[in-house]
Amino acid sequence: MTRKQKRLAVIGGGVGFLLAAVLLVMFAFSQSIAYFYVPGDLATANVPPGTRIRLGGLVETGTVKRGEGSTVTFAVTDTIGTVPVTYTGILPDLFREGQGVVAEGSFAAGRSVFVADTVLAKHDETYMPKDVADRLKAQGVTLSGKETIR
Amino acid sequence: MIIEIGHYALILVLATSIVQSLLPLAGTLRNDPALMAVAPAAATAGFLLTLFSFFVLTFAYVTSDFSVRNVWENSHSLKPMIYKVSGVWGNHEGSMMLWLLILAFFSALVATFGGNLPDRLKANVLAVQGWITAAFALFILLTSNPFLRLDPAPGEGKDLNPILQDVGLAIHPPLLYLGYVGFSVCFSFAIAALIDGRIDAAWARWVRPWALMAWSFLTAGIAMGSYWAYYELGWGGWWFWDPVENASFMPWLAGTALLHSALVMEKREALKIWTVLLAILTFSLSLLGTFLVRSGVLTSVHAFATDPTRGVFILAILIVFIGGALSLFAFRAPALKAGGLFAPMSREGALVFNNLILTTAAATVLTGTLYPLVLESLTGEKISVGAPFFNMTFGLLMVPLLLAVPFGPLLAWKRGDILAAGQRLFAAVGVGLALAAIVQWMHGGGPVLAYFGLALGFYMLAGSVTDLALRAGVGKVSAGIARKRLFGLPGSAFGTALAHFGVGVTVIGVVAVTAFETEHVVEMKPGATVSAGGYTLTFDGIRQGRGPNYTEESGHFSISRGGVKTSEVWSSKRLYTARRMPTTEAGIRTFGLSQLYVSLGDHMGDGGIVVRVWWKPMILCIWLGALIMMAGGAVSLFDRRLRIGAPQGARTTKAAARLEAAE
Numbered sequence: 001m002t003r004k005q006k007r008l009a010v011i012g013g014g015v016g017f018l019l020a021a022v023l024l025v026m027f028a029f030s031q032s033i034a035y036f037y038v039p040g041d042l043a044t045a046n047v048p049p050g051t052r053i054r055l056g057g058l059v060e061t062g063t064v065k066r067g068e069g070s071t072v073t074f075a076v077t078d079t080i081g082t083v084p085v086t087y088t089g090i091l092p093d094l095f096r097e098g099q100g101v102v103a104e105g106s107f108a109a110g111r112s113v114f115v116a117d118t119v120l121a122k123h124d125e126t127y128m129p130k131d132v133a134d135r136l137k138a139q140g141v142t143l144s145g146k147e148t149i150r
Numbered sequence: 151m152i153i154e155i156g157h158y159a160l161i162l163v164l165a166t167s168i169v170q171s172l173l174p175l176a177g178t179l180r181n182d183p184a185l186m187a188v189a190p191a192a193a194t195a196g197f198l199l200t201l202f203s204f205f206v207l208t209f210a211y212v213t214s215d216f217s218v219r220n221v222w223e224n225s226h227s228l229k230p231m232i233y234k235v236s237g238v239w240g241n242h243e244g245s246m247m248l249w250l251l252i253l254a255f256f257s258a259l260v261a262t263f264g265g266n267l268p269d270r271l272k273a274n275v276l277a278v279q280g281w282i283t284a285a286f287a288l289f290i291l292l293t294s295n296p297f298l299r300l301d302p303a304p305g306e307g308k309d310l311n312p313i314l315q316d317v318g319l320a321i322h323p324p325l326l327y328l329g330y331v332g333f334s335v336c337f338s339f340a341i342a343a344l345i346d347g348r349i350d351a352a353w354a355r356w357v358r359p360w361a362l363m364a365w366s367f368l369t370a371g372i373a374m375g376s377y378w379a380y381y382e383l384g385w386g387g388w389w390f391w392d393p394v395e396n397a398s399f400m401p402w403l404a405g406t407a408l409l410h411s412a413l414v415m416e417k418r419e420a421l422k423i424w425t426v427l428l429a430i431l432t433f434s435l436s437l438l439g440t441f442l443v444r445s446g447v448l449t450s451v452h453a454f455a456t457d458p459t460r461g462v463f464i465l466a467i468l469i470v471f472i473g474g475a476l477s478l479f480a481f482r483a484p485a486l487k488a489g490g491l492f493a494p495m496s497r498e499g500a501l502v503f504n505n506l507i508l509t510t511a512a513a514t515v516l517t518g519t520l521y522p523l524v525l526e527s528l529t530g531e532k533i534s535v536g537a538p539f540f541n542m543t544f545g546l547l548m549v550p551l552l553l554a555v556p557f558g559p560l561l562a563w564k565r566g567d568i569l570a571a572g573q574r575l576f577a578a579v580g581v582g583l584a585l586a587a588i589v590q591w592m593h594g595g596g597p598v599l600a601y602f603g604l605a606l607g608f609y610m611l612a613g614s615v616t617d618l619a620l621r622a623g624v625g626k627v628s629a630g631i632a633r634k635r636l637f638g639l640p641g642s643a644f645g646t647a648l649a650h651f652g653v654g655v656t657v658i659g660v661v662a663v664t665a666f667e668t669e670h671v672v673e674m675k676p677g678a679t680v681s682a683g684g685y686t687l688t689f690d691g692i693r694q695g696r697g698p699n700y701t702e703e704s705g706h707f708s709i710s711r712g713g714v715k716t717s718e719v720w721s722s723k724r725l726y727t728a729r730r731m732p733t734t735e736a737g738i739r740t741f742g743l744s745q746l747y748v749s750l751g752d753h754m755g756d757g758g759i760v761v762r763v764w765w766k767p768m769i770l771c772i773w774l775g776a777l778i779m780m781a782g783g784a785v786s787l788f789d790r791r792l793r794i795g796a797p798q799g800a801r802t803t804k805a806a807a808r809l810e811a812a813e
Contacts, residue, residue, distance in 0.1 A: 036532035090751035
C-alpha cells in the first residue's frame with residue numbers, strides 16, 4: 001500500500017468506528033428511553049402494556065396497602081386521573097401519602113395496574129420531583145399545606 | 151465585622167484576578183518583562199485572599215453565626231464539628247467558594263513551581279487562569295454571595311441536608327474539585343500556547359504533570375463519590391448514571407484521553423493539534439459539569455437551590471470560555487505544523503485508538519446526559535435516559551479498548567509489530583482464561599458472558615505484569631540483573647503498569663457485582679433468618695437510639711456461616727429532627743473483598759419489619775482499582791523526567807523551543 005492508501009485506510013477505519021458508535025447510540029435510544037406521564041395523560045396516550053414509562057403524581061391519601069411480604073400497592077393521582085400501582089421492595093425513606101412520587105415500570109396486561117420496579121421520592125420534605133411539579137402546576141393542581149413548588 | 155472583612159477579601163480577589171488577567175497579557179504583547187512579572191505575584195495574592203475569605207466563611211460555620219444567611223440555611227448549632235466544617239461546601243454558595251479556592255490554589259501552584267517555564271508562556275497561562283478566576287469571583291459576588299447577613303439573626307439554623315452529614319462530604323467534593331478544576335491549568339496552557347502560536351513537544355512535557363495530577367485527583371474523587379452513594383443512600387447501587395455523576399465522568403474520560411495523547415506529543419511531536427483541542431475540551435466538560443450541577447436544570451442531591459439567574463450566568467461563562475477557546479483554536483490550529491509520522495500499528499497508533507474510543511465514549515455519555523434536557527426545552531416532552539442506555543453504549547465501546555490496553559505499552563514507537571506483541575501476551579491471555587475457568591469451577595452459575603468479563607479483567611492484570619517483566623528482561627537475563635533493571639525502570643513505566651492494573655481490578659469488581667450479586671427482600675420478625683452469599687443473617691430485634699441531632703432505630707443482625715457466629719451488623723433508620731427528614735444508614739460487613747449490605751424498610755402491621763439484604767461479591771475491587779489507578783498517576787508524576795521543577799530538562803527543552811522557532 002502507498003502512504004496515501006494507508007492514510008485513507010486509517011481515516012476510513014476511524015470514520016467507520018464513529019458511524020458504528022452513532023448507530024449504537026440511536027439503537028440504544030430506541031430501546032431504553034422512558035417517557036414521562038402523569039395519570040391524566042393516560043386516558044388519551046396509548047401506552048401498550050410492557051412499555052417502560054415513568055409515572056409521576058401524588059400518592060393518593062388512604063391508598064397505601066401492604067400486601068404479602070414486601071409488596072405494596074398505592075394509587076398515583078394528579079386529581080384528573082388515578083392509576084393503581086404495585087411495587088415489591090423497600091419504598092424510599094421519603095415515600096408518604098399526599099407527597100410527590102415518580103414510579104418507573106410498565107403496565108401489566110390489561111392496562112389496569114402499573115407494576116413499578118423503581119419508586120423515587122427523594123431528598124427532602126419540600127422536594128417535589130421537578131417533572132411532577134411542572135405537570136401538576138400546568139394542570140392547575142394546588143398542593144396542600146407547606147408544599148411549595150419551585 | 152469579620153464577615154464583612156471576608157466579603158471584602160472576596161471583592162479584592164476579583165480585583166487581583168482582573169489585574170492578573172490583563173497586565174501579564176499586555177506584558178507579552180509588548181514584550182515587557184516587568185508587566186509579565188506581575189502574573190505570579192497577582193496569582194499568589196489572589197490565592198491568599200481567597201483562602202482568607204474561605205476561612206472567614208468556615209469561621210462563621212464553626213461559631214454557628216446565624217446572622218449569616220448561608221449559615222442559617224445550612225447549619226445547626228447541635229451539628230457535630232466535622233459537619234460544621236465540611237458543611238461549608240455542602241451548599242451552593244459554599245461549594246462555589248471551594249471551586250474558586252481550588253482554582254486560585256492551582257494558579258498559585260503554577261506561579262510557585264512554574265520557574266522553569268518560559269516567561270511568556272507562564273505569563274499567558276496565569277493570565278488565562280486570571281480570566282477564569284475573575285469570571286467565577288464575579289459569579290459568586292453577583293448571584294451566590296455566601297456573606298449576606300440576616301437581620302434580626304435567627305436563633306437556630308435550618309440544618310444541613312442529613313444525607314450530606316457524613317465524612318464523605320469532607321473528602322469527596324475537595325478531591326473532585328482538585329480534579330475538575332485542576333484541568334483548568336491544562337486549558338490555560340492550551341490557550342496560552344495558542345495565543346503565542348507556538349506549540350512543541352516541550353509544551354506537552356509541561357502540561358503532562360498537571361494533567362496527571364488533576365486526573366489522579368478526579369479518579370479518587372469519582373471513586374469516593376461512588377462509594378459514598380453506595381453506603382449512604384441505602385439502595386446498594388454504586389453507579390447510577392445520574393446526570394451529576396456523568397458530569398464528573400465526562401471530564402475524566404476526556405482527561406484520560408489527554409494524558410495519553412500528550413504522551414505521543416511529548417515523545418514524537420505528533421498529534422499536536424488534537425492534544426491542544428483535548429486540553430480545551432476536557433476543561434470545557436468540567437465547566438459544563440459545573441453548569442449542569444449548579445444551575446438547577448437537574449434535580450438531584452447536588453442541586454442545592456434553583457435560581458434562574460445563576461443558570462444564565464454560568465451558561466454565559468460556559469459560552470464565553472468554550473466559544474472563545476474554540477474560536478481561537480480554529481484561528482490558530484491551521485498554522486501548527488504536523489509532527490512525526492507513524493505507521494497505524496505502532497505505539498502512537500495504539501494511543502490514537504485509545505483516544506478515538508475514549509472521546510467517542512465521552513460523546514456518548516454527553517449525548518445521553520443532554521438529550522433529555524434538549525428535547526424538553528425544544529418540544530416540552532419529558533423523557534429519561536437511564537442506566538440501560540449507558541450500559542449498552544458505554545459498555546460495548548469499552549470492550550475493544552480494554553482488550554487493546556495491554557498491547558499499547560508492548561508496541562514500539564513509530565512502527566510496531568502487533569504479531570510479536572500478541573505472542574508476548576499469549577501467557578496473559580492464557581492466565582486470564584484459566585483464572586476465569588477456575589472461578590467458574592469453584593463458583594458455578596451465572597451468565598457465560600460474565601466469565602468472559604472476568605477473563606478480560608484477569609488478562610489486563612497479567613498484561614500489566616507482562617509489560618513490567620519484559621522491560622526488566624525477565625527470562626532473558628539472570629534474576630539478579632532483572633531485579634536490578636526492574637527497580638531501575640522509570641517511574642512512568644511503573645505508573646503505566648499500575649494504572650492499567652487498576653483498570654483490570656475495577657473491571658473484575660464491576661463484572662462480579664453485576665453478574666453475581668444477590669438481593670433478598672424479606673419481612674423479618676425477631677429470630678427470623680435469611681441467607682445470602684453463604685452467610686446466614688439472624689434478626690435479633692430493634693433498638694431505639696438518639697444521636698446529637700437525630701433519633702434512630704437500629705436493627706441488630708447476627709451473621710453466621712456453617713452454624714458458627716462470625717460477626718454481627720447494625721442497620722438503622724434515622725430521623726433528623728431539624729428537617730424531619732428520614733435517612734437510611736445501611737449495615738455493611740466486609741468479608742475479604744466482598745460485602746454483605748443490609749438496609750431496613752418499613753414496619754409491617756404484625757411486628758415484622760421489611761429487610762433488604764444484598765450479597766455484593768468482590769465489590770471492593772471497584773474502588774480498589776480506582777485507588778490503584780490513582781497510585782499509578784502519582785508514581786508517574788514522580789518520574790524524574792516529568793518533575794515540575796526539574797531545571798535540567800527545562801533548559802534543554804527551552805533550547806529546543808528556541809531552535810524550532812529559529813527554523
